[in-house]
Amino acid sequence: MKPRHKRLALIGGGLAALAVAAALVLNAFQSNLVFFFSPSQIAAGEAPRDRAFRVGGLVQAGSVKRNPEGLTVNFVVTDTAKDITVVYTGSLPDLFREGKGVVAQGKLGADGVFRATEVLAKHDENYMPPDAQHALEQAQKAQKSLRTP
Amino acid sequence: MIAELGHFCLILALCVALAQGLLPLAGAVRGNARWIAFARPAAAAQFALVALAFAALAWSFAQNDFSVAYVAQHSNTKLPLAYRLSAVWGGHEGSLLLWILLLAGWTLAVALASGPLPETLVGRTIGVLGLVAVGFHAFILFTSNPFERLLQVPAEGRDLNPLLQDPGLIFHPPMLYMGYVGFSVAFALAIAALASGRLDAAWARWSRPWTTAAWVFLTLGIALGSYWAYYELGWGGWWFWDPVENASFMPWLIGTALIHSLAVTEKRGVLKNWTLLLAITAFSLSLLGTFLVRSGVLTSVHAFATDPRRGIFILLLLVLVIGASLVLFAVRAPRVASGGAFDLVSRETFLLANNVLLTVACATVFLGTLYPLAVDAFGMGKISVGPPYFNAVFGPLMVPLLFLVALGPHASWRSASLVELLTRSRAAFAIAIIGGLGLPFAMGRFSPLVALGLFLVLWIIACNFQHVRSRVALRGGAPALLRQPAGYWGMHLAHLGLAVCVIGVVVSKGYETEKEVRMAQGDTLAIGGYSLRLVGLREAPGPNYSAVVGEVELSRDGRLLKVLRPEKRTYFSSQMPMTEAAIDPGLTRDIYVSIGEPLGGGAWSVRAYYKPFIVWIWGGALLMALGGVLALSDRRYRRGRATAQAAAVQGAKA
Numbered sequence: 075m076k077p078r079h080k081r082l083a084l085i086g087g088g089l090a091a092l093a094v095a096a097a098l099v100l101n102a103f104q105s106n107l108v109f110f111f112s113p114s115q116i117a118a119g120e121a122p123r124d125r126a127f128r129v130g131g132l133v134q135a136g137s138v139k140r141n142p143e144g145l146t147v148n149f150v151v152t153d154t155a156k157d158i159t160v161v162y163t164g165s166l167p168d169l170f171r172e173g174k175g176v177v178a179q180g181k182l183g184a185d186g187v188f189r190a191t192e193v194l195a196k197h198d199e200n201y202m203p204p205d206a207q208h209a210l211e212q213a214q215k216a217q218k219s220l221r222t223p
Numbered sequence: 224m225i226a227e228l229g230h231f232c233l234i235l236a237l238c239v240a241l242a243q244g245l246l247p248l249a250g251a252v253r254g255n256a257r258w259i260a261f262a263r264p265a266a267a268a269q270f271a272l273v274a275l276a277f278a279a280l281a282w283s284f285a286q287n288d289f290s291v292a293y294v295a296q297h298s299n300t301k302l303p304l305a306y307r308l309s310a311v312w313g314g315h316e317g318s319l320l321l322w323i324l325l326l327a328g329w330t331l332a333v334a335l336a337s338g339p340l341p342e343t344l345v346g347r348t349i350g351v352l353g354l355v356a357v358g359f360h361a362f363i364l365f366t367s368n369p370f371e372r373l374l375q376v377p378a379e380g381r382d383l384n385p386l387l388q389d390p391g392l393i394f395h396p397p398m399l400y401m402g403y404v405g406f407s408v409a410f411a412l413a414i415a416a417l418a419s420g421r422l423d424a425a426w427a428r429w430s431r432p433w434t435t436a437a438w439v440f441l442t443l444g445i446a447l448g449s450y451w452a453y454y455e456l457g458w459g460g461w462w463f464w465d466p467v468e469n470a471s472f473m474p475w476l477i478g479t480a481l482i483h484s485l486a487v488t489e490k491r492g493v494l495k496n497w498t499l500l501l502a503i504t505a506f507s508l509s510l511l512g513t514f515l516v517r518s519g520v521l522t523s524v525h526a527f528a529t530d531p532r533r534g535i536f537i538l539l540l541l542v543l544v545i546g547a548s549l550v551l552f553a554v555r556a557p558r559v560a561s562g563g564a565f566d567l568v569s570r571e572t573f574l575l576a577n578n579v580l581l582t583v584a585c586a587t588v589f590l591g592t593l594y595p596l597a598v599d600a601f602g603m604g605k606i607s608v609g610p611p612y613f614n615a616v617f618g619p620l621m622v623p624l625l626f627l628v629a630l631g632p633h634a635s636w637r638s639a640s641l642v643e644l645l646t647r648s649r650a651a652f653a654i655a656i657i658g659g660l661g662l663p664f665a666m667g668r669f670s671p672l673v674a675l676g677l678f679l680v681l682w683i684i685a686c687n688f689q690h691v692r693s694r695v696a697l698r699g700g701a702p703a704l705l706r707q708p709a710g711y712w713g714m715h716l717a718h719l720g721l722a723v724c725v726i727g728v729v730v731s732k733g734y735e736t737e738k739e740v741r742m743a744q745g746d747t748l749a750i751g752g753y754s755l756r757l758v759g760l761r762e763a764p765g766p767n768y769s770a771v772v773g774e775v776e777l778s779r780d781g782r783l784l785k786v787l788r789p790e791k792r793t794y795f796s797s798q799m800p801m802t803e804a805a806i807d808p809g810l811t812r813d814i815y816v817s818i819g820e821p822l823g824g825g826a827w828s829v830r831a832y833y834k835p836f837i838v839w840i841w842g843g844a845l846l847m848a849l850g851g852v853l854a855l856s857d858r859r860y861r862r863g864r865a866t867a868q869a870a871a872v873q874g875a876k877a
Contacts, residue, residue, distance in 0.1 A: 080567050084567070087579070094619075095584075095587055098587070098615065102611070102615040102616045105611075106611040107608060108608075109606050110606065143741075145741055145822075164739050164828075165739060165820060168802055169800070208605060
């Protein structure tokens with residue numbers, strides 16, 4: 075084999091590895107990117123029905139209700155403008171509190187209830203999940219712009 | 224007073240670092256031997272000053288000096304002394320101080336162990352390390368001073384984040400940082416080589432132990448962090464593809480590639496430019512990791528915008544280091560002559576494939592980690608890239624890597640025969656196929672992924688074994704094995720460690736069981752052939768927390784094995800609850816129990832996992848690190864040093 079052919083073969087191999095990786099990345103992006111929606115956006119019908127996404131905001135005070143049997147829990151996530159009811163089965167994270175920030179990942183049911191497969195609350199008493207913070211800011215902005223005109 | 228002394232030491236250290244960075248580099252350019260000779264004493268002075276500053280901060284913690292803002296934020300009089308001392312690196316400012324201390328330590332090690340190297344190269348290397356130190360000193364002094372005083376001294380500190388009050392924190396960050404910072408030596412050597420244009424086998428032989436040492440620390444640091452997450456976060460996971468984890472994993476991937484490409488550069492004088500680029504990349508990714516974790520962009524890109532000084536400073540540092548080294552690379556690299564040619568089937572090609580796969584894998588992790596940040600920064604919405612992405616992309620890339628790891632050692636340098644490779648590995652292949660297909664049935668359930676994983680693992684182990692056996696046959700009997708260089712055994716041990724780690728990943732993922740139930744006193748739960756009975760819950764006081772401790776009897780076939788005590792702690796200072804899982808570890812399985820929350824009526828939510836072979840993950844990482852240590856002990860790295868020491872003694876006499 076000539077050196078030139080050898081080099082071509084090596085470069086070809088490297089490019090093939092890159093191409094496979096690129097295909098894998100694109101494919102994984104397509105199916106695994108999780109988008110974030112605030113309760114207001116969900117109320118406006120922007121959230122997808124058939125795809126998992128994240129919702130964030132504050133856990134409304136007094137809204138956490140446990141099913142007496144089993145581990146199912148209901149709570150309301152609010153961005154102060156709109157609310158959404160979330161159902162989750164399992165242990166909640168240590169820092170889950172009424173009135174504190176929370177982010178839930180799951181799917182929106184046809185009944186308008188969000189079925190969470192994962193509930194996230196980070197480990198710091200003053201820390202607000204950035205997604206939840208974002209939702210609150212968006213809602214405040216929206217309310218302001220409603221009042222001003 | 225002590226805190227001011229520490230601050231003063233840091234300022235002095237910055238001045239020393241400036242001189243250490245500029246004088247030897249200028250001396251190397253102008254051929255001034257006295258300026259170059261300044262490098263070693265400067266490195267020693269630098270280390271002494273930073274160590275003093277570090278000691279001053281540790282002293283402030285030990286003495287509960289809450290007039291120091293950093294101490295007040297991260298400590299508490301009720302905090303046990305060991306945690307008060309490890310709290311030194313429990314926050315932003317202190318962990319940067321640790322970074323600088325380790326940088327000074329590595330620099331001192333270079334100064335002490337650089338005998339056989341030409342003085343100019345030593346001067347340049349220590350000079351580059353000095354410039355890096357200047358950047359970090361400026362960062363710490365101008366934006367993150369750990370010695371800042373509070374005007375109003377609080378009576379009590381805010382306490383260390385409960386998550387960090389754990390033996391894991393004492394060792395994990397120093398190990399990880401030793402690895403991060405250790406790549407600065409490989410980086411500085413690469414820059415020095417580029418600047419001088421001298422890049423020969425001696426340079427590569429000299430870079431190898433430093434790179435391997437840094438890699439060993441990084442491996443241990445990541446493994447410790449993973450184990451810590453496993454038992455401390457209470458969710459039974461050991462790797463979450465969290466940006467902070469990825470930040471340490473990316474330099475590890477590139478560092479692993481670097482170790483292998485350095486081998487090619489040393490033995491065959493090829494891939495020189497590539498090796499240099501990897502050395503630059505490994506350190507750049509270490510800096511990027513520091514930036515990601517320390518700038519606040521991970522909490523939110525907006526947090527970065529509200530306190531931009533720190534973030535922008537590291538970002539500038541990052542751009543400066545990467546930009547300057549890439550410019551130098553672009554100017555000088557074409558002049559670096561590459562050595563001999565090699566055939567398409569040869570050890571070189573296998574190592575090149577290793578490099579391509581590791582680099583591409585690192586690129587996919589990089590993309591998954593930074594893409595959401597970029598999207599957010601440009602205001603294009605909020606997204607998250609979770610473990611499914613990484614598993615879908617990273618897993619398939621590891622399959623060819625694991626397959627080739629087994630064959631690589633069998634291929635000879637320069638030119639290998641494909642036919643010979645195939646005949647030699649025939650038996651290993653048969654064993655791997657049979658085992659890969661058969662073992663999953665023996666474990667109770669067939670799954671294609673487990674079969675593939677076990678095939679690859681058996682393939683690596685069988686090929687390793689075959690390699691050692693053929694060495695015995697070739698060199699005349701078992702005694703020949705003892706004469707093999709330590710590097711040979713290091714390689715095999717590290718590859719074996721990789722296989723062991725994969726066993727842990729594949730089997731624990733394939734056969735784990737998870738149960739999450741409501742349990743009241745006296746309830747039992749069956750999991751993985753074991754039975755767990757909640758005997759009761761009681762209150763137990765801790766030094767700075769109160770806890771509810773569950774008593775869970777673990778038994779099998781009616782025989783009591785152990786009483787597990789998972790805890791739910793509430794820390795006084797922050798009122799923060801913390802889950803402490805209880806684990807019965809074992810070679811073939813872990814039983815993992817954690818208690819969630821009270822559900823009323825005396826019942827609690829309880830989470831239990833049966834995780835087969837999970838300790839093999841960390842055992843494998845430990846074997847990899849041991850392999851690295853073994854390779855480090857190779858005699859040929861020390862040969863030059865002994866003669867150099869003799870020369871140094873003579874020099875001292877004269």
